[in-house]
Amino acid sequence: MPYYGFYGIDMYYIVLIIPCIILAVWAQTKVKSTFARYEQVTSRRGLTGAQAAEAVLRQNGVAGVRIEWVAGRLTDHFDPRTKTIRLSNAVYSSTSVASIGVAAHEAGHAVQYAEGYFPIRLRAAIIPVTQFGSMAAFPLILLGLFMNTGLLIDLGIWAFSLSTVFQIVTLPVELNASRRALAAIEQGGLLDEEEYTMAKKTLTAAAMTYVAALAVSLAQLLRLLLLFGGRGRRGR
Numbered sequence: 001m002p003y004y005g006f007y008g009i010d011m012y013y014i015v016l017i018i019p020c021i022i023l024a025v026w027a028q029t030k031v032k033s034t035f036a037r038y039e040q041v042t043s044r045r046g047l048t049g050a051q052a053a054e055a056v057l058r059q060n061g062v063a064g065v066r067i068e069w070v071a072g073r074l075t076d077h078f079d080p081r082t083k084t085i086r087l088s089n090a091v092y093s094s095t096s097v098a099s100i101g102v103a104a105h106e107a108g109h110a111v112q113y114a115e116g117y118f119p120i121r122l123r124a125a126i127i128p129v130t131q132f133g134s135m136a137a138f139p140l141i142l143l144g145l146f147m148n149t150g151l152l153i154d155l156g157i158w159a160f161s162l163s164t165v166f167q168i169v170t171l172p173v174e175l176n177a178s179r180r181a182l183a184a185i186e187q188g189g190l191l192d193e194e195e196y197t198m199a200k201k202t203l204t205a206a207a208m209t210y211v212a213a214l215a216v217s218l219a220q221l222l223r224l225l226l227l228f229g230g231r232g233r234r235g236r
Helices: 011-038 049-059 097-115 118-147 150-188 193-234
Strands: 066-069 077-079 084-087
Touching (some): 011 097, 011 193, 049 097, 084 097, 097 118, 118 193, 150 193
Antiparallel strands (some): 077 084
């Protein structure tokens, strides 16, 4: 497949990147619509998101983790540095089925750290390197093209590959946190059977955003290799 097709169009971008971008947009739309749908369903037990997170921690024997409110919508996350679960406006004090699913998922991350789950430890360890790689990749490639230096191009591709590694590690971490959340919800009776299905759909939709992010990153890496891999070696 040529680099440029008719009228100077980047065919690799069209064939590899655009379908993945469409997938990513669909995944983001899906998670927002699914959360909005089940945000309207109040759980019969009346637990809030914060209480659900506490229940998941308690079931797994995890202590010393704080649960705090954070501004924004779907800004929920676990901060391992301070051992804090931060739940957003739509989750912290909400009694909806969706909020319980999201809160339990974030508590699942706290359980992962408490148990020494290797993939999440690995992800935390490589964050600084992958952040640098994502920032440096395209400047290195552009500089390599400008200077006709294959080494800089190859370094740029390697730098970008670090961000792809991060996405590869992130996917099982997120899937595992959701599995832990759903197991705790079921075993602890936090939701009834019908509500459990709704929470599962919410977390499944969220997981698709990570699948899409990985697909975009892999497609971009493949595009860079096809575009510049051979050129970088010839330019040495």
